[in-house]
Ligand SMILES: [Zn+2]
């Protein structure tokens with residue numbers, strides 16, 4: 001089989017021939033059909049994740065078909081469609097797991113970091129990482145929903161915003177274009193915040209009722225003119241942009257950070273104290289949350305906008321994602 005691997009931190013993608021792996025007990029082998037490219041794949045590509053071992057195959061937006069079962073696997077069948085997202089398996093024994101908070105497992109395995117992910121024709125995954133994919137979603141549609149979709153869907157549904165509330169989505173990209181759709185389907189009044197006017201029409205088509213161009217205006221002031229935002233979902237990985245939005249929150253409003261970056265967000269205690277505002281980070285969800293995401297998307301017509309590349313062009317596809325110009329999720333097909 002073919003795999004796109006990285007053999008050292010910062011190394012280039014190499015297309016290599018590998019033996020098709022056999023699943024151990026409690027694992028299945030998936031014939032990968034599609035794998036989304038996520039900005040977090042930079043952690044694998046550049047070696048930013050502590051303890052990552054090489055060579056490594058990235059990819060945590062995997063959609064495919066189960067084609068072999070390891071010993072003891074009874075709840076999944078050969079031929080069944082299944083995917084794997086960021087949540088690559090919990091240990092089941094740490095304090096968070098014992099409390100049922102698998103999303104925050106202290107020893108969480110991450111697909112494409114802890115073990116080889118979906119930039120290959122076959123992969124092996126533990127059953128606790130598997131997501132059942134409904135028939136009406138194609139592989140290339142389902143794949144990006146397993147990280148970008150899940151992250152926006154799950155953070156918004158736990159945000160505390162109620163139908164009719166103003167919810168802003170900062171960034172109209174891989175995460176943001178899905179966040180706008182979910183926010184609209186949840187019944188929020190959606191303000192999309194982008195740089196420049198070129199995405200205004202698209203944002204409105206996706207379900208935003210207001211478009212704010214942060215290049216030409218002070219976005220926080222614009223949000224205050226609308227009464228302040230109950231939630232701001234910050235998807236674009238720019239700490240500077242996130243910092244400027246905090247004053248756009250309504251009393252008791254919350255900035256939810258899902259765009260991953262290493263620079264600090266700047267905020268004063270006074271900004272948070274006045275109006276009891278909060279900043280919260282959010283990381284993906286469990287495989288069951290992913291299934292909720294897929295079912296909700298199936299029900300409401302939320303779909304990712306994608307560009308597809310064959311596996312052999314993984315390097316080009318990754319560069320396209322990194323350029324920030326993809327419309328909007330890049331997906332590898334096998
Ligand atoms: Zn991701």
Ligand SMILES: [Zn+2]
Nearest residue numbers: 091094097105
């Ligand atoms: Zn755990």
